[in-house]
Amino acid sequence: MGPIVIVEKVSIRFGGLLALNEVSFQMEERHIQAIIGPNGAGKTTLFNCLTGFYKPTEGSIVLRRDGKSYHLTQPPMGSFRGNPAGWMGGFLRNLFTSNPIHRTALLGVSRTYQNIRLFAQMTGIENLLVAQHNSVNHKLLSGIFQTPGFLRSEKKALEKAWYWLEFMGLEDTANIEAGNLAYGLQRRLELARAMATSPRLICLDEPAAGLNRQEIEDLNRVIVNLRNEHKISVLLIEHHMGVVMNISDRVVVLDHGEVISEGTPAEVQKDPRVIKAYLGEEEEDAPPQSRREA
Amino acid sequence: MFTIGDPLIILAQQLINGLILGSIYGLIAIGYTMVYGIIGMINFAHGEIYMISSYLFAIFLALVGLFGVSSVPVALLITLVVTLVITGLYGFSVERIAYRPLRGSSRLAPLISAIGMSLVLQNFVLLSQGANTQIFPSIYEGVLRWSMGSKDNFVQITYIQAMIIGVTVVSMIALNILINHTPLGRACRATQQDRTMANLMGINTDRVISLTFVIGAAMAAVAGMLITFNFKSFDFFIGFVAGIKAFTAAVLGGIGSIPGAMLGGIILGLAESLFAGLVNTDYKDVFAFGLLVTVLVFRPTGILGQPEVEKI
Ligand SMILES: Nc1ncnc2c1ncn2[C@@H]1O[C@H](COP(=O)(O)OP(=O)(O)O)[C@@H](O)[C@H]1O
Numbered sequence: 001m002g003p004i005v006i007v008e009k010v011s012i013r014f015g016g017l018l019a020l021n022e023v024s025f026q027m028e029e030r031h032i033q034a035i036i037g038p039n040g041a042g043k044t045t046l047f048n049c050l051t052g053f054y055k056p057t058e059g060s061i062v063l064r065r066d067g068k069s070y071h072l073t074q075p076p077m078g079s080f081r082g083n084p085a086g087w088m089g090g091f092l093r094n095l096f097t098s099n100p101i102h103r104t105a106l107l108g109v110s111r112t113y114q115n116i117r118l119f120a121q122m123t124g125i126e127n128l129l130v131a132q133h134n135s136v137n138h139k140l141l142s143g144i145f146q147t148p149g150f151l152r153s154e155k156k157a158l159e160k161a162w163y164w165l166e167f168m169g170l171e172d173t174a175n176i177e178a179g180n181l182a183y184g185l186q187r188r189l190e191l192a193r194a195m196a197t198s199p200r201l202i203c204l205d206e207p208a209a210g211l212n213r214q215e216i217e218d219l220n221r222v223i224v225n226l227r228n229e230h231k232i233s234v235l236l237i238e239h240h241m242g243v244v245m246n247i248s249d250r251v252v253v254l255d256h257g258e259v260i261s262e263g264t265p266a267e268v269q270k271d272p273r274v275i276k277a278y279l280g281e282e283e284e285d286a287p288p289q290s291r292r293e294a
Numbered sequence: 295m296f297t298i299g300d301p302l303i304i305l306a307q308q309l310i311n312g313l314i315l316g317s318i319y320g321l322i323a324i325g326y327t328m329v330y331g332i333i334g335m336i337n338f339a340h341g342e343i344y345m346i347s348s349y350l351f352a353i354f355l356a357l358v359g360l361f362g363v364s365s366v367p368v369a370l371l372i373t374l375v376v377t378l379v380i381t382g383l384y385g386f387s388v389e390r391i392a393y394r395p396l397r398g399s400s401r402l403a404p405l406i407s408a409i410g411m412s413l414v415l416q417n418f419v420l421l422s423q424g425a426n427t428q429i430f431p432s433i434y435e436g437v438l439r440w441s442m443g444s445k446d447n448f449v450q451i452t453y454i455q456a457m458i459i460g461v462t463v464v465s466m467i468a469l470n471i472l473i474n475h476t477p478l479g480r481a482c483r484a485t486q487q488d489r490t491m492a493n494l495m496g497i498n499t500d501r502v503i504s505l506t507f508v509i510g511a512a513m514a515a516v517a518g519m520l521i522t523f524n525f526k527s528f529d530f531f532i533g534f535v536a537g538i539k540a541f542t543a544a545v546l547g548g549i550g551s552i553p554g555a556m557l558g559g560i561i562l563g564l565a566e567s568l569f570a571g572l573v574n575t576d577y578k579d580v581f582a583f584g585l586l587v588t589v590l591v592f593r594p595t596g597i598l599g600q601p602e603v604e605k606i
């Protein structure tokens with residue numbers, strides 16, 4: 001089927017820290033691919049590069065879609081650091097362009113966060129409606145005058161929102177403000193919201209963090225279902241090897257910003273370098289609460 | 295039954311006057327509150343936008359007349375739409391030129407930029423239109439009177455004042471539909487709560503921010519046109535006082551909250567009018583600001599304000 005994401009020699013430097021060092025890998029379309037590695041390995045940083053929050057110091061990330069290539073490494077808004085010329089450059093760039101991050105979503109890339117970021121003062125259903133912003137009629141006047149075309153598009157959006165609520169077993173949360181939901185429900189709602197943007201590729205940052213064994217099994221079923229039934233490619237960050245081994249098609253192992261191993265779960269598990277990276281780390285099945293949030 | 299100067303009559307009349315004044319404060323305050331809600335800064339140039347809309351209204355009404363539109367309602371309607379659009383454009387440009395380039399810099403930079411923008415706009419009008427007080431023609435004169443007891447005892451409201459209340463109500467309904475029942479409004483609220491996340495949902499948050507400035511400017515334009523209609527005179531400096539009062543209203547109601555801005559405006563208008571009518575005209579501003587301080591002591595986030603949420 002061909003790759004959906006091609007990461008090539010991506011490096012990013014924060015001051016003296018080389019957080020990613022020439023990271024290269026590909027991801028096949030409709031695969032579940034896991035990125036694992038110890039804390040601080042650079043997994044979240046890689047996601048931030050993928051979704052346009054960070055611009056890699058070097059390298060490129062390309063998204064393949066319908067036979068076309070799109071670069072996912074646009075510069076974010078000017079940041080006003082450094083010399084006057086850089087300052088002027090940031091000023092002018094901000095004057096004439098808008099923040100490009102929303103384009104990543106338009107290309108069909110969606111993501112969840114390691115620490116939940118729902119629209120806390122909106123209800124469950126509203127969270128899923130916001131996610132469909134680009135597929136609904138959002139013209140100013142047709143909205144104010146509630147034209148028939150507008151109402152039709154709202155109805156479609158509502159149906160889709162309900163579909164994903166039911167898919168995740170969240171019907172009861174439709175009219176509750178997201179900030180008031182229990183932790184496990186918030187995690188599920190965040191995944192439902194990511195799906196409501198109709199992505200081709202969904203990036204999940206430690207979706208199992210803080211979930212109990214039963215919830216993790218449910219989550220794994222959902223992820224497999226997304227790939228099989230909804231034809232979605234899933235890029236999955238996990239801290240713990242055990243969680244992802246039975247559902248991943250491929251695994252990339254990061255350590256200190258470098259890819260130290262790549263292959264099927266079975267291959268990776270036997271790789272001496274992986275075993276070494278995880279030795280001295282905490283126990284593989286340590287309770288999730290003991291993890292550092294990064 | 296009632297005698298001239300009866301406190302009850304003054305009270306009733308000042309309630310009406312306060313409501314009208316408060317509507318205007320509220321309309322302007324919406325611009326402050328929406329911008330604060332979405333990018334966390336005070337747009338000090340907002341009062342000037344209101345002032346400019348007065349000029350635009352007068353200029354375009356004259357132009358429309360010059361082009362031979364003789365029917366007053368038609369001329370007013372055309373002028374209204376043109377003024378709304380051009381004032382919106384001013385709001386858009388202010389954000390584009392003075393604030394957006396500073397996105398990602400320190401919090402202080404856009405504030406200073408805002409003060410600069412305010413001075414620029416004021417002096418632009420001063421230079422191009424002169425320092426004279428401008429006079430607006432009298433249209434739709436007439437009053438509704440309710441007499442109380444004898445012929446000399448009445449409470450009155452002019453047609454134009456009634457129109458102010460009517461137009462304010464319609465504007466608020468339209469704004470409410472926009473914010474709470476349309477995708478654009480959802481996008482605004484999402485951007486207000488978590489801009490980064492809204493971005494990831496595919497919302498062009500820069501466009502949402504622009505829209506916020508345009509809506510705020512349009513509301514200020516509604517206020518500017520109504521006030522011009524009512525007082526029939528304006529100059530290049532009216533934006534300053536109106537801006538401060540409206541800002542006070544926004545803080546009083548809870549900055550960031552749209553219903554709060556309207557409520558704050560009306561409370562401030564009523565407080566000023568009642569104090570001026572029943573106690574003392576000279577100290578009405580002291581009373582208004584005193585009220586603000588008192589409310590903030592007991593509710594630091596204003597009447598309808600949410601406690602500050604950490605912006606990420
Ligand atoms: N914006 C940033 N500025 C400075 N250092 C950063 C930044 N983002 C991440 N880092 C650093 O990069 C390293 C990788 O972090 P991260 O990608 O969050 O690791 P993890 O694999 O646990 O998700 C860490 O040492 C972190 O402190």
Ligand SMILES: [Mg+2]
Pocket residue numbers: 043044045114294
């Ligand atoms: Mg992480």
